Amino acid sequence: MSSEQPFKVFIPDADLDNLRKRLELTRFPDELPESGWDYGAPLANIQRLVKRWRDGYDWRAAEAEMNLLPMFTRDIDVDGFGTLNIHYVHSRSASKNAVPLLFLHGWPGNFLEVAKILPLLTAESDDHPSFHVVAMSLPGFTFSQGPSFKGFAGKQYAETANKLMLALGYDEYVTQGGDWGFTLTREIAGYYGGKHVKAWHTNFPSSRVPRLKDHPWYWLMHLITPYKAWEHDGLARTRWFRDVGCWYSYQQGTYPQTLGYALADSPVGLLAWIYEKMVTWSDNYPWTDDEVLTWVSLYWFSRAGPTASLRIYKEVDESRYAYKPLQPTLGTVPMGVSWFPRDLFVTPRYWMYTIGRVVFEAVHESGGHFASHERPDELVNDVRKMFGKGGPAFAVVPGKNGYD
Numbered sequence: 001m002s003s004e005q006p007f008k009v010f011i012p013d014a015d016l017d018n019l020r021k022r023l024e025l026t027r028f029p030d031e032l033p034e035s036g037w038d039y040g041a042p043l044a045n046i047q048r049l050v051k052r053w054r055d056g057y058d059w060r061a062a063e064a065e066m067n068l069l070p071m072f073t074r075d076i077d078v079d080g081f082g083t084l085n086i087h088y089v090h091s092r093s094a095s096k097n098a099v100p101l102l103f104l105h106g107w108p109g110n111f112l113e114v115a116k117i118l119p120l121l122t123a124e125s126d127d128h129p130s131f132h133v134v135a136m137s138l139p140g141f142t143f144s145q146g147p148s149f150k151g152f153a154g155k156q157y158a159e160t161a162n163k164l165m166l167a168l169g170y171d172e173y174v175t176q177g178g179d180w181g182f183t184l185t186r187e188i189a190g191y192y193g194g195k196h197v198k199a200w201h202t203n204f205p206s207s208r209v210p211r212l213k214d215h216p217w218y219w220l221m222h223l224i225t226p227y228k229a230w231e232h233d234g235l236a237r238t239r240w241f242r243d244v245g246c247w248y249s250y251q252q253g254t255y256p257q258t259l260g261y262a263l264a265d266s267p268v269g270l271l272a273w274i275y276e277k278m279v280t281w282s283d284n285y286p287w288t289d290d291e292v293l294t295w296v297s298l299y300w301f302s303r304a305g306p307t308a309s310l311r312i313y314k315e316v317d318e319s320r321y322a323y324k325p326l327q328p329t330l331g332t333v334p335m336g337v338s339w340f341p342r343d344l345f346v347t348p349r350y351w352m353y354t355i356g357r358v359v360f361e362a363v364h365e366s367g368g369h370f371a372s373h374e375r376p377d378e379l380v381n382d383v384r385k386m387f388g389k390g391g392p393a394f395a396v397v398p399g400k401n402g403y404d
Helices: 013-024 043-055 059-065 118-122 153-165 178-194 218-226 229-245 247-254 256-265 269-282 289-300 306-318 349-354 377-389
Strands: 069-076 080-092 098-103 131-136 173-177 195-202 334-339 357-363
Touching: 013 043, 013 256, 013 269, 013 357, 043 131, 043 269, 059 289, 069 153, 080 118, 080 153, 098 153, 098 178, 098 218, 118 131, 118 377, 131 153, 153 178, 153 306, 178 195, 178 357, 195 377, 218 349, 229 247, 247 256, 256 269, 269 289, 289 306, 334 377, 349 357, 357 377
Parallel strands: 098 131, 098 173, 173 195, 195 334, 334 357
Antiparallel strands: 069 080, 080 131
């Protein structure tokens, strides 16, 4: 592995000019009267965003703000896939007993999802624990190099993340993530739990109905225990996503290359594809136009191109049965869960008990899929409670309790 290299975002002027020219040549589709959001991202919204992107949005200002984050790159050797140059944010707390924490984003998110929670997690206090935070850009996302071969799936993402933490000197650490961050931190706990990963927390409560042969007790609870009101609402939200909102993932999980031509060639196509998710997956979060354009621009200017970020859906789905079951290890690693009502999967509490050893739970009245961006204070408070004094995972990393 190479040494850590400081990283600053800088997109060449020629790439900015190319984007502007493409935006000037946009051909918009028609739209049915009063279709609103029922048919996807409304035409008026996309036209407004394109005009802003072309004529008013300041990428250099966004770039300067990103560059305030402590960013680095490092080469990571991945078994069977060679060396990948990985981009990450790495912020150390001043507390000598801070707990190392790995944060993983999802799609259509990015490393900026850590920006609001970073100063909160690293802050020193006598009242809550402090953390050293590493936020890795997943391989193929933003400024991390993408895999060059088929088959780069959950096991490889987990290996990359674990090797990064070890390279940074964090032999023992905890994790946090939602969306793909949930899937991959689960994989990390499954492969490296006990030895390296001491606990994990997720804000993506995704699980299936307990099955009799696998979890007879929770299956029985499913049959006889009344659900609370928030659980009924959560199941309704989950059904909406499975019936209406999840079909994008079938395209990305079967023929990502086909979709990739549109997203790599048309900035407006990429904008509409991502903007729809940002709005419909959040809980009335007041996205500013510049927030949207920054997130979309990160995909447009990404090192491997926007198509690379789609392949995780196909690779992980097709590898589900290729590796040993993770359940035995997962059952030993303390797990925390936070429920935000407008996430995509909001499954009942004890359904999550089939995933791992749940030791911490928090149910919130508002918030959606992008919890670290929408509700940073609530998410950080949950993490603090889980790992703080009196919490179920206090001092779970030997010698690191989060307090001076």
